[in-house]
Amino acid sequence: MxxxxxxxxxxxxxxxxxxxxxxxxxxxxxxxxxxxxxxxxxxxxxxxxxxxxxxxxxxxxxxxxxxxxxxxxxxxxxxxxxxxxxxxxxxxxxxxxxxxxxxxxxxxxxxxxxxxxxxxxxxxxxxxxxxxxxxxxxxxxxxxxxxxxxxxxxxxxxxxxxxxxxxxxxxxxxxxxxxxxxxxxxxxxxxxxxxxxxxxxxxxxxxxxxxxxxxxxxxxxxxxxxxxxxxxxxxxxxxxxxxxxxSQVHTFHLVKKPKLDEVPLYRRIEEDKYRTMLRHEQKKLSKLHNIVYRERIPIIIAYEGWDAAGKGGNIKRLTSALDPRGYEVIPIASPTPVEKMHHHLWRFWQNLPKDGHVAVFDRTWYGRVMVERLEGFCTEEEWKRAYQELNEFEYELEKWGAILIKFWLHIDSDEQLRRFTERQNTPEKQWKITDEDWRNREKWDLYETAVNDMIRLTSTEYAPWTIVESQDKKFGRIKAIQTLNDAIEARL
Known part of the structure; x- marks a missing residue:
């Protein structure tokens, strides 16, 4: 030129x-x-x-x-x-x-x-x-x-x-x-x-x-x-x-995952076994976190799931094993007025950890193809284009050297109703349930379709989805920590 x-x-x-x-x-x-x-x-x-x-x-x-x-x-x-x-x-x-x-x-x-x-x-x-x-x-x-x-x-x-x-x-x-x-x-x-x-x-x-x-x-x-x-x-x-x-778009190899209704939710862990396994996995994660910090490997953990699926408790057990100086939990809510004035990925780029540190996202960039898609907060062209953008975003993280773990916490509709009702009837838990939760529940089938599309189109070789059976919260917590430990050990 x-x-x-x-x-x-x-x-x-x-x-x-x-x-x-x-x-x-x-x-x-x-x-x-x-x-x-x-x-x-x-x-x-x-x-x-x-x-x-x-x-x-x-x-x-x-x-x-x-x-x-x-x-x-x-x-x-x-x-x-x-x-x-x-x-x-x-x-x-x-x-x-x-x-x-x-x-x-x-x-x-x-x-x-x-x-x-x-x-x-x-x-x-x-x-x-x-x-x-x-x-x-x-x-x-x-x-x-x-x-x-x-x-x-x-x-x-x-x-x-x-x-x-x-x-x-x-x-x-x-x-x-x-x-x-x-x-x-x-x-x-x-x-x-x-x-x-x-x-x-x-x-x-x-x-x-x-x-x-x-x-x-x-x-x-x-x-x-x-x-x-x-x-x-x-x-x-x-x-x-x-x-x-x-000709300018990268083609990603996708990993086949089951649809949500094909995932068995009967798996459970007894209390005594849960306590023993939790201590073991947390101890292992704590040691691995020290190595990750020394090797300057960034870790990004993305939590998505049904309302009341147990994301908060799952995150709490996982982060309990981490040095508090080396991780941050980032809760994602509706974008602020300033965030709306930028590309939808801008706010997530802002919150990426530096190398050697861990970022745990409580809800993520996948809101674009779920709530924004179903509630009409973006156009059809925008959310359909987002699958490619999300894969590209995660590809950049993989090229950087990050370990990227994506969890979908899964329960069935009956279990969600039981947990909603329990929250509604327990004074100290009422803050956890909102009118929006009940409105979203009415759209369960629509959300299930959107989630299946999300998992199918963004489960890449370098960032596959892990569906966590959270019908039994104890089982879900153990699976999440084991999945993270396995990923770190594989990298090391």
Whole structure:
């Protein structure tokens, strides 16, 4: 892509003022339309050192209302950020609907410059590029407009700009030894940049390579692309999924699981045997947790199940064996107003543990294909698309190195009614039962269909569902801890 750029484009100051006056005014108007239409926009600038990324961002934001945009100056990941998945810190910076996020460098240095400066292997670089394409596609399909610029200058032009900065003692500090190294090895960087552009130039988020030899013509081209892109995004009635989409979607191998009505629920454990087994499994888990912490293996445990299936008690027995400094239980309720203004996976990316730690989710990202599906909180297109998104999310966790355990706590309808009635009639347990629980019970058959679909379509080889027979809570608790212990031992 880089070899097709013409460095000879020029524009006079008069031409620049005449051509950009109207387009700058339109950009200001479009920003308010973005806010009204709840269109999130990401504008990211990548390119060579000294290509003018900072000055062009500074020029651009003079046109915008500062209440509705944020500029992110992305640096190398900190030691703390390196303990999370590669895309974790970038997911957290995605904009709310109706706002704009402007990136002075973004996730791309971690798949380009890192190959030269951090010994990132080609295999890992390609894997990260695949993750980036998935990330950008998910955001785009959720309604986010992504505009990507790469500011291109020649090796000679870069050296000339470095020399000019070095002439003045007030700007000399801006040219670092790393900048000099990058100019000296321009051809090597050219190769990794060009490959990055080719592999991440998608129909959802295409690259715009800009000749940055002359600032005015570059800025004029940037303004025109931003305005045209936002105008197009606002005018189209909905996101059109192009045919090329299918070639960009990962195909996952699914593990066959029984339907809920095929799972026997008669299994039980006597009290004495339960106490002995619980102590044994908890003691084993406690030892394994110490090893996991030392080996920096992240663990994510996802609990779903019928209301009153015993999730709380199950979680309590499992976490009792863990060092409280090394785990967190994350209860998931209805999304907050801020969470609703982001992609539905945003709030779950926020709560991922760092490596060596355990996150226990009491309800999970699967609400999209259950309660949101059945209660009409998202469109049919959105919840059908979510199966793929959820598999991709968990695939990122697997690539990161996480142990991911997914439990569905299963009981039958009669047992749920018995537990509901007991809660209703026991004063100290009445807080556990709500009108919503009774309403959901009326939709048992619909929920069972949704759960069967969920298990069938998201039980992947790397993250299969474990159906926990919780008709007898004691049996369910033992099975959950044993399943976790087995998974950790298999990894170790």
């Amino acid at each position: 880089l070899n097709s750029i013409d460095f000879n484009r020029r524009m006079t100051d008069v031409e620049y003022r005449l051509e950009t006056k109207a387009v700058r005014g339109e950009l200001a108007n479009l920003q308010h339309r973005m806010k009204e239409s709840k269109l999130p926009v990401i504008v990211l600038f990548e390119g060579w050192d000294s290509s003018g990324k900072g000055s062009m961002i500074a020029n651009m934001i003079q046109t915008l209302d500062p209440r509705f945009f944020k500029v992110h100056n992305t640096k190398d990941p900190t030691p703390e950020e390196q303990r999370h998945p590669f895309l974790w810190r970038h997911w957290l910076r995605t904009p709310e609907k109706g706002k704009m996020a402007i990136f002075d460098e973004s996730w791309y240095p971690e798949v380009s410059r890192a190959r030269i400066e951090s010994n990132l292997s080609t295999e890992e670089a390609y894997s990260r590029m695949e993750s980036i394409n998935t990330f950008e596609r998910q955001l785009s399909q959720d309604g986010c407009l992504i505009i990507k610029f790469f500011l291109h200058i020649s090796c000679k032009e870069q050296a000339k700009r470095h020399a000019k900065l070095m002439e003045d003692k007030n700007t000399r500090w801006r040219v670092t030894e790393r900048d000099k190294f990058r100019n000296k090895h321009y051809k090597e960087y050219y190769r990794v940049y060009d490959e990055m552009l080719e592999k991440t130039n998608t129909v959802f988020a295409p690259w715009h390579v800009i000749s940055a030899h002359e600032r005015r013509s570059a800025m004029n081209e940037i303004y025109s692309i931003i305005v045209d892109s936002i105008r197009t995004a606002l005018d189209k009635p909905k996101i059109i999924v192009p045919s090329e989409y299918q």
